[in-house]
Amino acid sequence: MGSYIDIDSHDGKxxxxxxxxxxxxxxxxIVLLQEIFGINGYMRAMADRFAEEGYVxxxxxxxxxxxxxxxxxxxxADFNEALGxxxxLDIDLAVGDIGATLDALRTLPMQAGKVGAIGxxxxxxxxxxxxxxxxxDCAVSYYGVGLDAYIGEIPxxxxxxxxxxxxxxxxxxxATREHLLAAFTANPKLEAHVYPGxxxxxxxxxxPHYDKPAATMAYSRTVSLLRRTLGPIHDLNALWERHCYYEFATRDVDAVMPTMIAEPYVNHVPTMTGGVGHDELKRFYRHHFVNANPDDxxxxxxxxxxxxxxxxxxxxFCATHDREIDWLLPGLAPTGKYFEVPMLAVVCFRGDKLYNEHIYWDQASVLVQIGVLDPAGLPVAGIQTAKKLIDETLPSNTLMRNWATSAGKPI
Structure with missing residues (x-):
């Protein structure tokens, strides 16, 4: 949580x-520039989030x-007041006050390096x-209003x-957006994204118009610009390696949790297992994941x-189903069968900590390999999916009954 400080304006106030x-x-x-609603909870939350990313x-x-x-x-009522x-608002005075904020930011002892603005x-x-x-040193504009009136300032x-x-x-x-995008083409420093729908x-x-997927993508693009232009640059590879080491090598839950932000979440997509928030996730790790994986x-x-x-x-991911694996095969008694399954982990960071993990795999392939799903007549495969991921020369299209019908046809 942050706090308020006083700033000297350029006109002595x-x-x-x-x-x-x-x-x-x-x-x-970073100077974070408000919506028309003032410094409300959303603006403070975003300031705290960018601080978590490593910014003053x-x-x-x-x-x-x-x-x-x-x-x-x-x-x-608040919306009408905000419109008024x-x-x-005197725009020129507001820009001057942003300049005063930049001056104040650069004098803060904890501010190190470059400065950007997000509005x-x-x-x-x-x-x-x-x-x-x-x-x-950089700037970001989220759905800025009235930009067409200032198109002459783009250059x-x-x-x-x-x-x-x-x-x-x-x-x-x-029409306004296309006019702006056309103006942007003359300035190679400008990048724009449109979020359909x-x-x-x-x-x-x-x-009411909050769109989480679009907001998440826009935020990721914003962080990418900040990292490129302002820093800081974190060694995400080393952070992820350390996290996985504690999960799978030492199996130390108390060491895993500090690698993550205060309130992280993990979602194993096929089985919807994991946890949201520190306490639920730590419970999941301790009792259903870190110490519950097969020895091999x-x-x-x-x-x-x-x-x-x-x-x-x-x-x-390779293992023998020698115990109930809550996160991967919940509710299924051990079969003693060995399995290999391709997995994909999308791991998001905030600053130098893990924020969330989305883990994907082909659950049908696992079920086939442990003998609880009969693949006959179904477009599913067992261990072959893992083998072909490693060796791309293995046959393709073996599940396609119609593959042979295209042999010899023009391509």
Missing amino acids: RFRAYHAAPAQGSGPG VLVPDLFWRMKPGVELGYGE LNEA YCLGGKLAVLAAARLDL SIRCPMLFHFAGDDAFCPP CDHAFATPER TRLIPVSRTIGADRIVDEFV
Whole structure:
């Protein structure tokens, strides 16, 4: 949780900003720019999240000249008040206050290195103007409103900048968006993504148009830009290796949990096993996973893709079904059968900690191998799926009855 600090404006006055700092004590800086609802719970939560990513964050009160301390919800009355404040806002003064916030951020003892800006809605517009008029190292605009009125400032943006557009945003209709995208092509530092079927404020969980998949993808792209331009760069490979070492080599639950954020989650997709939050996940690890795997369990690495905030790990899980494996084969008594199954782990990080894991595998293949599913007449295979993943020269299309019918046909 963060706290509020005072900032000196360029015209000799003072206003407040919410301040969140990373657990490691220092990091690059971010100025987080509010929606039209002031520094409400959502803005503070996002500041705390970016601090968890390793950034020193300030969220300036941009309405302070009219009404200090605005913190509105999303009901009708608050929405109408927010619209009034937005209409009355002096944009040039607001950009000046963002500049003062940048000055204050750079003087904080824990701020180290470069500084960026991220804005939502009103803040998305102000992020564009800040990138054009102020000294920033990167900027991000989430569904900025009224950008067409400032299209002439696009050429002045000198730092890398990322734009997230909602495909169905009434505040930025398709014609306006296409006009903006055309203007972006002249500036190679600009990157834009459109999220089809999404409406304005798709990244705000409390708003009716919240779209979690789009919000997750936009956030990942945002973190990617931040890592490239501001840092910090974490060795995700080493972090994941250490986590897996405690899970499968030492089988030490008390060592596993500190490799993750305070409230992580794990989802084994085919069986929906795992846990959400520290306590549920630790219970799962201790009683149903880490100490419950067969003694001969081994992982055969196949490939690993490392991004800015996640790892995609491809491997073969090998074991003998010599006990009930709660997370993989819940409710099935041991059969004594050996099995191998390809698995895919998508592992997301926040800063230098694991945030979540999504683990996928072909459950039908496991059931065939332990003898509880008869593959006759079904498009499923047993251990062959693992063998072919390792050796691509093994025959393809063996489950396709119609494969032979295309032999000799033009291709």
